[in-house]
Amino acid sequence: MKVHIDEIKCSGHGRCAKYAPEVFRLSDDDGYNADRGQTIDVPAAEEKNAAIGIRSCPERAITVVAE
């Protein structure tokens, strides 16, 4: 699975990395998603955690992209 993190919508809530720390990384500097504006891979074993992280984002900033 691949997901895209919207560069503008991400506002630093940090929920994605709380629930799926193996998938989503926060910037050490400001705590926003370190990969915002990027499309990243989600390992199969992490898909359930990633889904909770995605669902927890108040901005709906993370979307699953078709491969």
Add this chain to the structure above:
Amino acid sequence: MSDDATVVPVDPETTPDALIERFGRDLVNDFDLDDPAFNEKFDETLNFMVRKCPVVHSKVGRGYYLINTQDDVRAAAQNWQTFSSAKGYMPNRPEGLPYLMPEESDPPIHTRWRAKLNPHLSPKTVATYEQAVRDDVNELIDRFIDRGSCEFISEFGALLPGWAFFKNVLGLPIDDLAMLVNGVEEGTFHPDLSERARHFAEVFGYLENHLKWRATQPSRGDLIDTILAGVTYDDGTESPWEHKVSILVDLTFGGIATTTFVMGSAIHHLATHSDQRELLIGDPSLIENAIEEYARFFPPVVGLGRTTTRDVEVSGTTIKEGEFVILTYACASRDPRHMEEPEKIDVRREGIPHSTFGVGPHRCIGSNLARVELTATLEEWLKRIPEFRVKAGTEPTYVTGYLRSMRTLQLEW
């Protein structure tokens, strides 16, 4: 052909008569955040509005709208071009109150300040305060544990957020906390708008003096020094002194006036639900998720406002340019379109899409610190006072406007 197909059916529950019967006023056309009935029927009103009234209007003062569904709140919060913060977040804003940067500004001014301020309250930074906050939790509990009772708000809930913020972030003396807490409370909830302005002015005066004093001191490299250093706006001008003072005011409002309500409500919920105490004591790893659920269900910020920069349609209602619109975060966090049984507290929910810390670029800058305070509180409290209850014959008391606050909570064990 009949015209029936174009007529939107009116839900009998939302006719003015039905609303007056149930809530004491016509919520749809004449809502009032400061109505004592809203304070008393808080949960019922939120649950009703998010289901039945996507947009409501208020005739109070200069008038305002509330938008209530999660989709509408998110869309408006992310669209600062149409829903501007530059005219303030308070409905019927007191005259003469300076705008609070960066909360009452739009990009790019807002963006310049947040880029400088965010690192001081990032997850990585606040993690370094965690042990100090935990020590403060225990110091406060030490003061009353042997007594077997406490008034939670004045003896714990109104102190810990101020201690955490003043000691670790601002370097302000905690001796002055009570005066500032009172100033912010009265400035927010006083029934007389001119009294609100007077109390806010006192808070401004105190914080400006502190900022002036810090400007004469060697740099500590802390948040205050970042404020004093200022930013350069896109037109090449340097941020003026008044903006710097207002930032310190804005951060202080947020840092001392909000987390108390989530804390008090969570402790009240646990005091009245022994099964929930046992659940969290048996598996403390649930506490972090429980805090998200408590934050969702017990929102200290009912909603914050924007001003429309053009005519805009929201769920079928046209809102004209220049209107004041509250984004009702408290309703958005209970939207049944986005979660099962939102009127129930369930600490095991998987993924809690709540709006308690706001949505969009103005997301609460202190959200990471609030979570540290709440986690330390529940973990330490349940270890040290696993059995507790509301004092017999008492009930917690509340006050509500665009914020909601718990005034008293008597506990015993």
